[in-house]
Structures are given as structure tokens and as C-alpha cells.
Amino acid sequence: MPYLDLTDEMIGPKRTRLSLTYIEGVMLWPHDEAARKSAWDTAYGAHLLETLAKAAPRTESPVPVDARDALLTMNFLANARPLPEVQESAKAACARGFVAGEILRLALTERHSGAEAGITAIKSKIAEGLQGKEHFERLSLSTIENSIWRIYRPVSHLYAASFMLAQQHIAASQPHAFPCRLDELPDFLALSEKLRLNGEGHHPRQYAGTLLDPETTWAVPANLSIPEVTITWNGRSSQAVF
Numbered sequence: 254m255p256y257l258d259l260t261d262e263m264i265g266p267k268r269t270r271l272s273l274t275y276i277e278g279v280m281l282w283p284h285d286e287a288a289r290k291s292a293w294d295t296a297y298g299a300h301l302l303e304t305l306a307k308a309a310p311r312t313e314s315p316v317p318v319d320a321r322d323a324l325l326t327m328n329f330l331a332n333a334r335p336l337p338e339v340q341e342s343a344k345a346a347c348a349r350g351f352v353a354g355e356i357l358r359l360a361l362t363e364r365h366s367g368a369e370a371g372i373t374a375i376k377s378k379i380a381e382g383l384q385g386k387e388h389f390e391r392l393s394l395s396t397i398e399n400s401i402w403r404i405y406r407p408v409s410h411l412y413a414a415s416f417m418l419a420q421q422h423i424a425a426s427q428p429h430a431f432p433c434r435l436d437e438l439p440d441f442l443a444l445s446e447k448l449r450l451n452g453e454g455h456h457p458r459q460y461a462g463t464l465l466d467p468e469t470t471w472a473v474p475a476n477l478s479i480p481e482v483t484i485t486w487n488g489r490s491s492q493a494v495f
Contacts, residue, residue, distance in 0.1 A: 256473070257346075257442075257493050259272065259474060264479075270300070271297065273432065276411070277343075277431070278326035279411075281350065284404060291371075306448060338359050351412050352401050352405070352409065353409040354413035354415070356372065356376060357448065358491060360372060360457055361377075361464070363457055369457065372457050372470045376398070380394055406473055407466070407469045408479050410465065414432075415431060440482065442473050443479040443481065444484075446483055449465060451484075452470070480495055481495070
């Protein structure tokens with residue numbers, strides 16, 4: 254299985270927005286390494302610019318910054334796609350990823366409720382609800398299977414975790430973010446792992462294999478320090494307890 258390239262330092266107390274940027278890239282383009290690198294270069298270039306701006310003394314006259322840092326920033330920006338272009342291309346990918354996450358979440362919720370309608374029924378209901386909406390002007394079962402589930406299934410647990418955390422924050426009138434707030438990154442990873450293990454251990458009715466494939470699903474490295482989490486399943490809803 255592929256592993257997220259994360260370290261304890263990247264999710265520890267001194268973590269930065271770049272850790273989330275890396276995870277976003279995996280979620281948006283799980284099968285496209287070139288697209289992930291392109292998005293990373295753009296985000297890292299913007300990060301370098303912001304870092305240099307904060308490090309520069311606040312004076313009236315121009316002050317030269319460290320030449321090596323400036324050269325590195327210019328190199329990244331010269332070879333990176335413009336940020337608005339990356340953001341625009343990510344919109345459709347993000348929308349499709351959340352559909353995959355909802356397929357996973359609903360399938361697991363049905364399993365724990367003891368009332369499984371099956372994966373096809375879940376996909377049909379989602380197709381019916383999203384048909385004609387932005388990014389889903391033409392949505393059918395075959396589109397969900399071939400253009401959404403097949404591509405985003407390996408990261409669907411990350412989308413499901415993002416959705417569940419956002420739901421809890423909205424219910425509590427708290428701010429939320431994609432894929433999560435920086436302060437809750439360890440919780441987000443712990444929840445995604447819980448969902449991954451549930452998905453890899455579930456054999457839905459009339460479905461070939463397990464809900465998630467252990468060979469292709471992105472996982473958190475086993476040596477990464479993440480908190481314990483419990484998922485409570487109640488009817489067709491679910492909630493994470495840390």
C-alpha cells in the first residue's frame with residue numbers, strides 16, 4: 254500500500270500549513286504524481302514568498318534579502334503553475350473526492366446499523382441527488398464508478414474524515430477547513446486511519462472484495478504518533494470521539 258510521506262515533526266507542535274498542502278495533493282490527485290508535484294511547487298513557492306516577506310525588516314527603503322533564499326523562491330515560481338490555475342483545477346477534483354468519501358462513509362454507517370442496501374444503491378442515491386449540480390452536470394452510475402470511485406477510492410477515507418470533522422464543527426458553530434484545520438491535523442489522520450481499517454475489513458453485499466483495497470489505499474505510516482479515536486455510529490450518522 255502507498256504511505257503518506259509524513260513524519261512526527263510534520264504533524265507535531267511546530268507543524269506548518271505545508272503539511273496540509275502535501276495531504277491535499279494526495280487527496281486531489283491520488284493517481285497523478287506529476288499533478289501533485291506541480292501543485293506542491295506552486296504552494297511551496299508561495300510559502301517561500303510569505304516567509305521572505307515576514308523575514309524582511311520593515312523599512313522605508315528596499316532591503317536585499319538573502320540571495321540564496323530569493324533565488325530558490327524565483328526558481329520555484331518560474332517553474333510552477335500560477336496559484337489561481339491550480340486552485341481552479343482542484344475544484345472538480347475536490348468535489349469528486351467528497352463523493353467517494355460519502356460512498357465510503359454511508360457504506361460503513363449502513364454496516365454498523367445492520368441495514369445494508371449495498372454499494373450500488375448508495376451510488377444511485379448520490380447520483381440522483383447531485384445530477385445537474387456544479388461539477389456533476391452529467392452524472393450517472395457509470396460516471397461515479399469510472400471517474401469517481403475508481404480514482405478516489407484509495408483516498409476516500411481521507412475525504413470521509415474531512416467531512417465528518419467539518420460536520421462536527423458546523424454543528425458546534427466552529428470554523429472548519431479542507432482537509433482539516435491545522436490544529437487538528439493529528440486528529441484528522443487518526444480518524445482517517447480508523448475509517449481506512451474499517452473499509453479494508455468490510456465485505457459489502459454483492460460487492461467483489463473489500464470496500465477499500467489494502468493494496469492501493471493510502472495509509473499513515475505505522476510509526477507516526479497519532480491519537481486514539483472512536484467512531485460512534487448512530488443510524489445513518491457517524492461521529493468521531495477523540
